[in-house]
Amino acid sequence: MRKMVIGFLGGGNxxxxxxxxxxxxxxxxxxxxxxxxxxxxxLVRDLGKKRNVELPEEKLTIYPEEVVEDPEIELVAEFMGxxxxxxxxxxxxxxxxxxxxxxxxxxxxxxxxxxxxxxxxNHAGLYYEASVCGAIPIIALLQSSLEANRVDYLxxxxxxTTNYILTRMYESGQSYENALAExxxxxxxxxxxxxxxxxxxxxxxxxILSTLAFxxxxxxxxIYCEGITEITAEDVACGKEMGxxxxxxxxxxxxxxxxxxxxxxxxxxxxxxxxxxxxxxxxVYLYGHxxxxxxxxxxxxxxxxxxxxxxxxxxxxxxxxxxxxxxxVNREDVDPEMIFTDNWNTKFFVRLSVTDxxxxxxxxTGLMAxxxxxxxxxxxxxxxxxxxxxxxxxxxxxxxxxxxxxVKALNSDICKVESVIRVET
Amino acid sequence: MRKMVIGFLGGGNxxxxxxxxxxxxxxxxxxxxxxxxxxxxxLVRDLGKKRNVELPEEKLTIYPEEVVEDPEIELVAEFMGxxxxxxxxxxxxxxxxxxxxxxxxxxxxxxxxxxxxxxxxNHAGLYYEASVCGAIPIIALLQSSLEANRVDYLxxxxxxTTNYILTRMYESGQSYENALAExxxxxxxxxxxxxxxxxxxxxxxxxILSTLAFxxxxxxxxIYCEGITEITAEDVACGKEMGxxxxxxxxxxxxxxxxxxxxxxxxxxxxxxxxxxxxxxxxVYLYGHxxxxxxxxxxxxxxxxxxxxxxxxxxxxxxxxxxxxxxxVNREDVDPEMIFTDNWNTKFFVRLSVTDxxxxxxxxTGLMAxxxxxxxxxxxxxxxxxxxxxxxxxxxxxxxxxxxxxVKALNSDICKVESVIRVET
Numbered sequence: 001m002r003k004m005v006i007g008f009l010g011g012g013n014x015x016x017x018x019x020x021x022x023x024x025x026x027x028x029x030x031x032x033x034x035x036x037x038x039x040x041x042x043l044v045r046d047l048g049k050k051r052n053v054e055l056p057e058e059k060l061t062i063y064p065e066e067v068v069e070d071p072e073i074e075l076v077a078e079f080m081g082x083x084x085x086x087x088x089x090x091x092x093x094x095x096x097x098x099x100x101x102x103x104x105x106x107x108x109x110x111x112x113x114x115x116x117x118x119x120x121x122n123h124a125g126l127y128y129e130a131s132v133c134g135a136i137p138i139i140a141l142l143q144s145s146l147e148a149n150r151v152d153y154l155x156x157x158x159x160x161t162t163n164y165i166l167t168r169m170y171e172s173g174q175s176y177e178n179a180l181a182e183x184x185x186x187x188x189x190x191x192x193x194x195x196x197x198x199x200x201x202x203x204x205x206x207x208i209l210s211t212l213a214f215x216x217x218x219x220x221x222x223i224y225c226e227g228i229t230e231i232t233a234e235d236v237a238c239g240k241e242m243g244x245x246x247x248x249x250x251x252x253x254x255x256x257x258x259x260x261x262x263x264x265x266x267x268x269x270x271x272x273x274x275x276x277x278x279x280x281x282x283x284v285y286l287y288g289h290x291x292x293x294x295x296x297x298x299x300x301x302x303x304x305x306x307x308x309x310x311x312x313x314x315x316x317x318x319x320x321x322x323x324x325x326x327x328x329v330n331r332e333d334v335d336p337e338m339i340f341t342d343n344w345n346t347k348f349f350v351r352l353s354v355t356d357x358x359x360x361x362x363x364x365t366g367l368m369a370x371x372x373x374x375x376x377x378x379x380x381x382x383x384x385x386x387x388x389x390x391x392x393x394x395x396x397x398x399x400x401x402x403x404x405x406x407v408k409a410l411n412s413d414i415c416k417v418e419s420v421i422r423v424e425t
Numbered sequence: 426m427r428k429m430v431i432g433f434l435g436g437g438n439x440x441x442x443x444x445x446x447x448x449x450x451x452x453x454x455x456x457x458x459x460x461x462x463x464x465x466x467x468l469v470r471d472l473g474k475k476r477n478v479e480l481p482e483e484k485l486t487i488y489p490e491e492v493v494e495d496p497e498i499e500l501v502a503e504f505m506g507x508x509x510x511x512x513x514x515x516x517x518x519x520x521x522x523x524x525x526x527x528x529x530x531x532x533x534x535x536x537x538x539x540x541x542x543x544x545x546x547n548h549a550g551l552y553y554e555a556s557v558c559g560a561i562p563i564i565a566l567l568q569s570s571l572e573a574n575r576v577d578y579l580x581x582x583x584x585x586t587t588n589y590i591l592t593r594m595y596e597s598g599q600s601y602e603n604a605l606a607e608x609x610x611x612x613x614x615x616x617x618x619x620x621x622x623x624x625x626x627x628x629x630x631x632x633i634l635s636t637l638a639f640x641x642x643x644x645x646x647x648i649y650c651e652g653i654t655e656i657t658a659e660d661v662a663c664g665k666e667m668g669x670x671x672x673x674x675x676x677x678x679x680x681x682x683x684x685x686x687x688x689x690x691x692x693x694x695x696x697x698x699x700x701x702x703x704x705x706x707x708x709v710y711l712y713g714h715x716x717x718x719x720x721x722x723x724x725x726x727x728x729x730x731x732x733x734x735x736x737x738x739x740x741x742x743x744x745x746x747x748x749x750x751x752x753x754v755n756r757e758d759v760d761p762e763m764i765f766t767d768n769w770n771t772k773f774f775v776r777l778s779v780t781d782x783x784x785x786x787x788x789x790t791g792l793m794a795x796x797x798x799x800x801x802x803x804x805x806x807x808x809x810x811x812x813x814x815x816x817x818x819x820x821x822x823x824x825x826x827x828x829x830x831x832v833k834a835l836n837s838d839i840c841k842v843e844s845v846i847r848v849e850t
Contacts, residue, residue: 021573021715028640029572129570135716137562137570145554145562147454148446148736215453273722276701281718290446290733291560291723293706297698298719308715311573321746 003036004318006075007067009089011044011060014079014103014130016053017307022314035318041067043080043089068093075317077101077310079130087111094118094126099323101313103130103306109207109220113332116325125323127316130309132205133158133282133300137309141296142212143326149288151213153253155424158205160280160301161189161196162228162248166265167278169236170245176231188280198227199263202250210252210261213286217331218252218261222340226264235419238351238392239267242377245275249424253344257337260344267349267394267423343401347376347423350407351392355414356383361391367409368395371402394423428461429743431500432492434514436469436485439504439528439555441478442732447739460743466492468505468514493518500742502735504528504555512536519543519551524748526738528555528731534632534645538757541750550748552741555734557630558583558707558725562734566721567637568751574713576638578678580849583630585705585726586614586621587653587673591690592703594661595670601656613705623652624688627675635677635686638711642756643677643686647765651689660844663776663817664692667802669848670700676849678769682762685769692774692819692848768826772801772848775832776817780839781808786816792834793820796827819848 008015022029022037029035042059043066061067067076068089076093078100080086087107090100095118102108108115108131119126129139133156142151157163161183168179180197183189195201203223210218228248236246244267252261268275273295277283282300287293299305317323334340354360368375378393395403407417433440447454447462454460467484468491486492492501493514501518503525505511512532515525520543527533533540533556544551554564558581567576582588586608593604605622608614620626628648635643653673661671669692677686693700698720702708707725712718724730742748759765779785793800803818820828832842 017715025573032572032640135570135713135719137566140565140570141562144741145560145565145737146733147457147740148450149733215457273701276698288560288733290442290729290736292727292730294560294721294723296719296721299717302717304715305717308571308574308713311715312570315572316569 001030001034001036002318003038004074005038005040005072006077006314007040007070007073008042009064009067009076009078009086010080011042011051011055012079013052013303014306014310015042016051016055017303018077018079018310018314019055020053021307021311029315033315033319035315037314037318040073041070043067064089068096068098073098075099075101075314077314079103079306079310081106083107083110087115090115091118094122094124097122097124099125099127099317101127101310101317103310105131105201105204105208109204112326113217119323119325123323125317125320126325127313128208129313130306132208133284134298134302135305135308136282136284136296136298136300138209138284138296139212142209146288146291149290151254151286151288153251154209154213154284154286155274156202156206156209156250156282156284157247157274157277158250158282158284158300159196159202159248160282161193163277163282164188164280165197166228166231166236166246166248169231169233170240173233173237175233176228197229199225199248202248202263206250206252206261206263209250209284210259212326213252214254214259216259216335216338217333218259219334222261222334224262224264224342228265230419231265232419235351235421238379239349239421241379242394243270244268244349244423245270246421247274247277249274251424258339258341260341262344265421267421269425272425343399345397345399347397347425348395348403349392349421349423350395351390351418352410353388353416353418354391356387356389357414360414364391364410364415367406371398371406373398373402373406426455426459426461427743428463429499430463430465430497431502431739432465432495432498433467434489434492434501434503434511435505436467436476436480437504438477438728439731439735440467441476441480442728443502443504443735443739444480445478446732446736454740458740458744460740462739462743465498466495468492489514493521493523498523500524500526500739502526502739504731504735506531508532508535512540515540516543519547519549522547522549524550524552524742526552526735526742528735530556530629530633534629537751538642544748544750548748550742550745551750552738553633554738555731557633558709559723559727560730560733561707561709561721561723561725563634563709563721564637567634571713571716574715576679576711576713578676579634579638579709579711580699581627581631581634581675581707581709582672582699582702583675583707583709583725584621584627584673585707586618588702588707589613589705590622591653591656591661591671591673594656594658595665598658598662600658601653622654624650624673627673627688631675631677631686631688634675634709635684637751638677639679639684641684641760641763642758643684644759647686647759649687649689649767653690655844656690657844660776660846663804664774664846666804667774667819668695669693669774670695671846672699674699674849683764683766685766687769690846692846694850697850768824770822770824772822772850773820773828774817774846774848775820776815776843777835778813778841778843779816781812781814782839785839789816789835789840792831796823796831798823798827798831
């Protein structure tokens with residue numbers, strides 16, 4: 001029986017979940033893997049805090065060195081969240097030759113060249129399945145299962161908070177503000193929800209997923225990021241009328257050396273496989289040249305699903321004879337051969353408020369035609385008492401930048417662009 | 426650069442696909458893994474056969490010993506299909522210390538105790554991601570990612586042929602025979618489709634999946650297996666009227682030491698995540714106590730998706746310092762502590778043709794009540810000119826055996842049971 005002594009950085013709900021899982025499966029782990037895992041120290045912020053999962057008092061510490069410097073500890077599992085001090089503690093652990101298992105998308109996506117380098121130089125492992133989409137094995141899929149594939153694109157609903165809000169807006173027609181308040185009441189949104197609703201949470205995750213999928217470093221600042229805070233009940237309703245469901249999508253596409261990575265609200269046809277992913281579920285849809293279409297769907301967040309992924313990584317690390325780390329993230333900067341484009345092609349949903357006068361529609365379509373953009377479907381609502389008509393339409397594929405020029409030119413006294421939402425099919 | 430010499434058992438479309446993938450990713454494999462994979466010999470049935478993927482003539486052989494006995498060959502990849510001689514060749518390779526990668530559900534599910542024993546005794550690996558659901562990483566999920574989970578149930582659409590047929594019957598209202606003929610024309614069904622349409626293909630796969638999920642040997646004969654050959658257009662249409670979609674499901678459930686494993690046509694509510702899986706797609710839905718609900722969906726068959734999984738296994742085996750094999754399949758027979766029940770509870774859809782006379786409905790409901798089975802919804806069609814009325818209903822949960830007694834008692838001059846289809850929700 002091999003015994004492995006490990007330490008935790010973080011004693012919150014995920015840590016408690018990992019602790020419970022490892023204990024409750026101790027017998028099975030011993031029988032299947034010949035392994036005995038012992039948690040020696042758990043770094044916490046406050047020794048006296050009341051915890052949902054009780055952790056043995058003698059294991060708790062407020063001194064990080066008791067985890068990252070203890071020579072007996074072989075592996076450090078981190079679930080503190082946030083970039084610092086988590087990244088610093090992980091680096092210290094790796095430099096001491098300890099394998100690191102992390103659930104921290106922020107610390108990983110912002111520091112993974114350094115983390116990976118420290119892992120390699122000190123012959124330690126770096127595992128991070130739990131950093132993206134909780135229990136969904138998307139990291140294993142991209143890192144191992146699809147190794148003999150060229151992944152052409154991936155499309156993720158990788159933020160449960162925004163998916164819950166948009167699902168509720170779609171189902172009940174309520175406003176963004178009300179749906180957010182509902183999510184907060186249910187504990188599905190933080191008191192300060194900005195990381196989620198502004199799309200940053202999805203961007204960190206997309207950085208990790210697209211780096212793995214495209215085998216090239218995709219730093220967070222390369223990602224175009226637009227949240228859902230400006231989405232109105234009217235947008236959702238008009239899209240619904242045209243057969244679309246609104247999702248916050250994280251999209252990565254690769255064509256030759258050109259990569260596009262973007263997070264933004266997106267209309268999908270209601271029979272698209274990703275339109276069915278509702279509430280707080282997560283899903284990643286991808287296309288590889290050999291595997292073809294694939295969708296992985298599950299609980300992308302939550303303490304126990306995340307703990308499940310951390311525990312699996314700890315066991316994998318314990319079984320491995322050689323430590324594993326992502327071998328291809330071997331440069332800090334972006335590969336100079338890669339082109340990150342911000343002028344992708346999509347369809348667009350556009351909602352306008354126009355003066356109900358002859359010639360307005362001609363002006364709109366004329367401006368579009370001037371940029372080579374054609375309209376595939378259009379609807380007009382009866383004018384309101386103030387003489388403004390509501391108009392919304394979906395275009396054929398058009399370059400992002402051409403659309404931006406049109407929007408700029410459209411905005412005038414007689415025409416107000418109320419929203420522009422990208423459409424994927 | 427580590428060089429690994431490998432051999433193939435089978436030179437058909439999957440073998441051709443693996444050969445192409447390994448060659449086209451040779452540069453990436455060298456850069457990422459420091460590996461050079463060389464295919465030395467390929468066992469074929471007919472040297473002169475025209476192949477979709479051309480394979481170098483000098484590598485082809487009709488002598489299995491040139492693959493399984495060659496000391497230079499470290500790993501043997503098998504995609505011959507069928508139990509024998511594939512299982513025999515794999516055993517010989519393992520006994521010679523060669524790692525085996527297989528895409529063969531039949532040979533594996535019928536022989537995996539022996540294969541696993543030979544792997545362990547000869548310090549060789551046994552990899553089989555491609556044996557179930559092509560490129561979908563369901564084996565990796567069950568074997569590694571969910572190790573700290575108790576999997577309570579799984580539900581798979583794991584046969585693309587039958588899913589295509591049932592999807593077409595649902596969409597177009599056509600008969601089983603016509604939908605099968607259509608599938609055969611498209612190459613989605615074999616000229617002799619019995620392995621697929623009788624459910625055996627799904628049963629082999631379920632044996633592998635449930636053995637992994639429940640950590641206990643589930644031999645194929647323990648699986649209740651009912652195909653789709655008796656399904657009529659009327660069954661599909663009546664179910665559709667009641668809001669159900671018909672799928673051939675492979676179901677495994679575990680409760681304590683009791684396991685149920687069954688393959689049969691099943692009605693699912695049309696908003697169930699598995700109802701959306703249409704055409705030749707495969708999907709597995711499962712519930713683990715920590716990971717919660719998860720769905721993996723993709724191309725479950727096809728040459729390139731299967732080749733993608735084989736290639737990933739070859740690369741994983743090549744990277745591994747220690748060979749890996751499923752460690753818990755350590756008995757040939759069934760664990761005597763396990764109970765395989767054939768008296769599971771489900772809802773039932775029942776379609777009757779009854780004499781349109783007073784008292785018939787009272788007889789039906791009376792018989793059901795006598796077994797404690799209650800009806801949740803019922804519809805009756807106007808009588809046909811011959812004075813028979815069509816009646817169909819869905820029950821609440823009821824034990825399988827009670828339902829069988831009711832069916833037996835119902836069948837009489839005044840009442841004919843035309844179909845009984847299980848319903849999952």
